[in-house]
Amino acid sequence: MQDMRLKLHIWRQAGPEAQGALRTYEVTANEHMSFLEMLDVLNQDLIEKGEEPVAFEHDCREGICGTCNMVIDGRPHGPQKGTTACQLHMRAFKDGDEIHVEPWRATAFPIIKDLVVDRAPFDRIIASGGFVSVNTGAAQDANEIPVPKADADDAFSYAACIGCGACVAACKNASAMLFTAAKFAHLEKLPQGRVESERRALAMVEQHDAEGFGACTNQYECEAVCPKEISVTSIAMLNKAYRSAVLKTRETV
Amino acid sequence: MSRFQRLLASSIGAKVGMAVTGILLSFFVIGHLMGNLLVYQGRQAVNDYAAFLKGLGPWLWVVRAGLLSVFVLHIVLAIQLKRRNRAARTVGYAKDHVNVATVASRYMVLTGMCVLAFVLLHLAHFTLGWIDPATHAVTEKVIQGGVEIERHDVYQMVVAGFRQPVYVVIYVVAMVLLGTHLFHGLQSLFQTLGVRHPGYTPTIVRVCRLVAVALSAGYISIPVGVLLGLTGAEGAS
Amino acid sequence: MQLDSKIPSGPIEKKWDNRRFELKLVNPANKRKYKVLVVGTGLAGGSAAATLGELGYQVEAFTFHDSPRRAHSIAAQGGINAAKNYKGDGDSVFRLFYDTVKGGDFRAREANVYRLAQVSVNIIDQCVAQGVPFAREYGGYLDNRSFGGAQVSRTFYARGQTGQQLLIGCYQALERQVKAGTVKMRTRKEMLDVVVVDGEAKGIITRDLVTGQIERHYGDAVVLATGGYGNVFYLSTNAMNCNVTAAFRAYRRGAAFANPCYTQIHPTCIPVSGDYQSKLTLMSESLRNDGRIWVPKKAGDKRAASDIPESERDYYLERKYPSFGNLSPRDIASRAAKEVCDEGRGVGPGGLGVYLDFADSIRRLGEDTIRARYGNLFQMYEKITGENPYRVPMRIYPAVHYTMGGLWVDYNLMTTIPGLYAIGEANFSDHGANRLGASALMQGLADGYFVLPYTIGDYLATQKPGAVGVDHAAFAEAENEVRARTERLLSVNGSRTVDSFHRELGKLIWDHCGMARTADGLRDALQKIPALREEFYGDVRVPGSGAALNQELEKAGRVADFMEFGELMCLDALTREESAGGHFRSEHQTEDGEAQRDDENYCHVAAWEYTGYGQKPNEHREPLVFENVKLAVRSYK
CATH class of the missing domain: 3.50.50.60 (FAD/NAD(P)-binding domain)
Structure with missing residues (x-):
């Protein structure tokens, strides 16, 4: 196992209001470590030296909880396609590399500390309409409504979103359209979800806008960095649904 | 708030507005090129077409007013979106990386502003004759219905204009930028309007990009052709 | 109680x-x-x-x-x-x-x-x-x-x-x-x-x-x-x-x-690759539907999987449990993996691993079917190990789950x-x-x-809503205790990181209260854990303050509780003188190495009551009565 010496430039910011800056650190890693394990090694070092460790969020380290979030060399979650930072392994780097590590940058995601940002707007977008209005116990038998396999598979591919926010981080406009549209498309593809389609499109898009995210500019950087490789077809679906919902809705405008 | 206001106030709606006005402006760009290409058929074709347009009288003004409002709406929405987008990220990355975004898509505002500047220049140059009055103020005499009339010699104006390299350079650069703008804009508007399908979207994208390049090339061919003497032989020096 | x-x-x-x-x-x-x-x-x-x-x-x-x-x-x-x-x-x-x-x-x-x-x-x-x-x-x-x-x-x-x-x-x-x-x-x-x-x-x-x-x-x-x-x-x-x-x-x-003491060790996880390892990744049990688990028959066989002929492979789950085979319950599959590794037949670096092989299924169903069923799991495996499981068998090992x-x-x-x-x-x-x-x-x-x-x-329905408010003395008391605990952790300012203590505790518990437990081992752990806990409170270093985001402080509080909890776990494991499910006491096994329950004395829930820091808790027993399922030796053979 070959050791690799790396130079890291990491964004350090003591608190939400504090002035942040990139600080440079050196760390020795090996190719079997995950990127976050490499940061663990750095942090253990820092603590032993009496410095404050780098704050970064992480939890499952299996690429599914969506907690980890960092921009590695300008790419959310780093250079490997379809991979979260926690699943990125150091074999994607080589000895002597310099690596920049920065937080998600978006006005809607204010920095809490170092690489930790506040992604609460995502919850509010879901709360605005990203659900099916069914109370516990009100459901009919699960096989009552057959769903074409292709639709169920499509719905799944959108529902696979882990809510990490990489789409926002990658978009030059810090737009959360892929996140918003993925949830919309997931429910739109299922008969259970379609009932509330119009209300959902209106509420979710307008909440997205109210949170201060930018507009989608059809560059598809979001799709390129999405660790779950969610398709921008969802955005086209939402574009169409929102337009037609505004023009058709019987809600008082 | 009316439905349309509500639509245009949203991020998606503003993009829909951009797309719809973009379509209309693209039709104009195509139509205008059709007219311009008459240069290749010679003086009469160009000047007849110019006279036909002028002969529309008040209808011409209706068309112009419509075109102007579409153009203004396109710009106003662009400004609205740009302000939203700029506010959405105030601090950028120390190290940035572009994955798939095309150059065209990244400079839409810049290419758009250049096209706007060019349009103003073009109006001042060929429509109003403020920039080069001598070249603009040319007429020809033709017999129409047995009567000799004097009309604007658009053909001569264009040929004389493009025999000056400085204008050729300006026009060529402007048309490259217009083509760049359309290279992203045309295919992008399908996505904005919700037309996307794994089966046919790749074709739409290819065709749109081809159209953008063709339009740009078509426009460029005229000044370059005139300058190199490939066309415009009928024009006086 | x-x-x-x-x-x-x-x-x-x-x-x-x-x-x-x-x-x-x-x-x-x-x-x-x-x-x-x-x-x-x-x-x-x-x-x-x-x-x-x-x-x-x-x-x-x-x-x-x-x-x-x-x-x-x-x-x-x-x-x-x-x-x-x-x-x-x-x-x-x-x-x-x-x-x-x-x-x-x-x-x-x-x-x-x-x-x-x-x-x-x-x-x-x-x-x-x-x-x-x-x-x-x-x-x-x-x-x-x-x-x-x-x-x-x-x-x-x-x-x-x-x-x-x-x-x-x-x-x-x-x-x-x-x-x-x-x-x-x-x-x-x-x-x-x-x-x-x-x-x-x-x-x-x-x-x-x-x-x-x-x-x-x-x-x-x-x-x-x-x-x-x-x-x-x-x-x-x-x-x-x-x-x-x-x-x-x-x-x-x-x-x-x-x-x-009832902890489940999942049989199919990706093996540990080094001491920097922060967690283990599960490979879904569903993989056992189509994957076959095996190790070489010979101990210390260092050949690559593809070089080991069929006749020299031991599909030990299929051999030992013919009716459930690779789909035997988790505790049984885990222990079987530990056994073959203890015999020196484990594969991969360190010998702590067994093969989960899809070659037969790929031949039978085609790679596309396997990809449709498990594509994301295979991808995950490849990301972590750098090996392509469509070509070489996965290496797996049990882990706490x-x-x-x-x-x-x-x-x-x-x-x-x-x-x-x-x-x-x-x-x-x-x-x-x-x-x-x-x-x-x-x-x-x-x-x-x-x-x-x-x-x-x-x-x-028996309560008056909002009967007590947050100004009740019990709230003040609990809040003060929490404050005191937080301040204590911050004030030690010793020399070791929280993680180093956690890792040491974890290894102790894995060794003594993991897949197989013995009375001696558990007694040993019950000696060592309190000592480690004392060291923790004397030498842990938690940087930063309590007045802001402080991930080390969060961890320290959790590890402090694990330090006490681990002791309770070992005590429960020591007290339960039988083997049942995830709790395998080496002293209590059948001749062929299966868990041996003691229904006469241990057919109960052991519920522990706290009696004070460092004090032995009281054990209470809830007897379990089986009226609908006959108590029987669990067999998956």
Whole structure:
């Protein structure tokens, strides 16, 4: 196992209001470590030296909880396609590399500390309409409504979103359209979800806008960095649904 | 708030507005090129077409007013979106990386502003004759219905204009930028309007990009052709 | 302390109906006067909070994550069991009940398990209505797969991300209630104590992880849905932040802790690659549907897998357990892997691994079918190991995965502290000594959607809403204790990091209270853990302050609780002089190395009562009575 010496430039910011800056650190890693394990090694070092460790969020380290979030060399979650930072392994780097590590940058995601940002707007977008209005116990038998396999598979591919926010981080406009549209498309593809389609499109898009995210500019950087490789077809679906919902809705405008 | 206001106030709606006005402006760009290409058929074709347009009288003004409002709406929405987008990220990355975004898509505002500047220049140059009055103020005499009339010699104006390299350079650069703008804009508007399908979207994208390049090339061919003497032989020096 | 399991009367299939009729109800108009605190927002907590909100209670839901969607339920891969019998292959509520009791090695409470099997069918209905995109067949109907410990196909799944899809369904339901105003979501708040007023749970103390504020929250009842304690081992498949703190704090306040020694070691995880390793990654059990597990017959065989001919391979699960084969229950498959590795036949670096080989299935079904079934798992394996499992067999090794033990609860899911409930993995109730695959999701959702929302009303109906406020002395006292503990951790300023202590504790527990346990080993651990704990309090270094985001401080508090909890676990393991499910005492095995239960002396739940720091806790026993399933030697041969 070959050791690799790396130079890291990491964004350090003591608190939400504090002035942040990139600080440079050196760390020795090996190719079997995950990127976050490499940061663990750095942090253990820092603590032993009496410095404050780098704050970064992480939890499952299996690429599914969506907690980890960092921009590695300008790419959310780093250079490997379809991979979260926690699943990125150091074999994607080589000895002597310099690596920049920065937080998600978006006005809607204010920095809490170092690489930790506040992604609460995502919850509010879901709360605005990203659900099916069914109370516990009100459901009919699960096989009552057959769903074409292709639709169920499509719905799944959108529902696979882990809510990490990489789409926002990658978009030059810090737009959360892929996140918003993925949830919309997931429910739109299922008969259970379609009932509330119009209300959902209106509420979710307008909440997205109210949170201060930018507009989608059809560059598809979001799709390129999405660790779950969610398709921008969802955005086209939402574009169409929102337009037609505004023009058709019987809600008082 | 009316439905349309509500639509245009949203991020998606503003993009829909951009797309719809973009379509209309693209039709104009195509139509205008059709007219311009008459240069290749010679003086009469160009000047007849110019006279036909002028002969529309008040209808011409209706068309112009419509075109102007579409153009203004396109710009106003662009400004609205740009302000939203700029506010959405105030601090950028120390190290940035572009994955798939095309150059065209990244400079839409810049290419758009250049096209706007060019349009103003073009109006001042060929429509109003403020920039080069001598070249603009040319007429020809033709017999129409047995009567000799004097009309604007658009053909001569264009040929004389493009025999000056400085204008050729300006026009060529402007048309490259217009083509760049359309290279992203045309295919992008399908996505904005919700037309996307794994089966046919790749074709739409290819065709749109081809159209953008063709339009740009078509426009460029005229000044370059005139300058190199490939066309415009009928024009006086 | 009296353990009253409050099992309803009547035949087993009538018990839940009877109980629902007996339970006191809260009038719909009064529900909004009651405040319920739900701690944890995974499948159990999220579904409970959403359902209580729908019913009209005022709910406050707490998570230490930035969003309820991050809870570790999200990582469950394989599926969720339900007795739908959509396959027509002989499944029924009774069979699911039977399989679960047997799979749990006859150490679960019959009545609870039966109820679990009953409501399992409602869960699937509910989830489909919410838009959970379960796998479907071409006809549009739901698909099922098989899982370990069962001979019917009853597992519903959404590719290898079933937990994620169920949690997102539940999260959506929860956010809907947030919007409706019935649930107040408290994110980035970690519960650090339960407030007990006159013997009843009336609130919690939390630390705001962003501002560091210690806060008091009042509730007419408190629900803990805070998951399992697998991270006591340091390396486990649990998420990094999973911890025992909430349950352990409740234990210190008087809630009995049941069967802490029942831990599940999952047979199919990616082996450890180095000492920097921070966690282990599970490869879904569903892989055992198509993968064959083997090791070389010869010890110390260093040849590459492809160079070992068929005749020199030992498909040891198929050999030892012909009728269940590769789909033997988790405890059995794990122990079998440990045995072959102990014999020196393990593969990969360090010899701690066995092959999970798909070559036969790929030949039989084609690579595309295998990709459709397990594509994301294969991808994950390749990302972590850098090896392509379509070409070379996967290497797997058992790892800590789930904890069957938890807070003792009665049939109504209430702990021994009135007003304090525990649901999901945080309680001990349904899995006995071993949990079957695809049953954790089922239990979490059963508790949260279909059980707790009924049973909690029975308690609330006896309470005057808002009877005590946060200015009660008990709140002040609990808050001061939390402050003192936090300050103590910050003030040590020693030389070792929290992680180094956690790693040392984990290794100690893995070595002595892991896949196989001995009396000597456990006694040894019981000596070493208190010493390590003293060292921790004397030499830990927690940088930074308590007044801001401080991840080291969060970890330190959790590790401090693991330091005490680990001791309880070892004590329970030492006291249980038998082998059952995930608890394997080497002294108690049959001639062919299988777990040997002692039904005469240990057919009970061991519930521990806290008696003070460093003091030996009191053991209480709830006898287990089997009226519907005959106690038998569990056989999967």
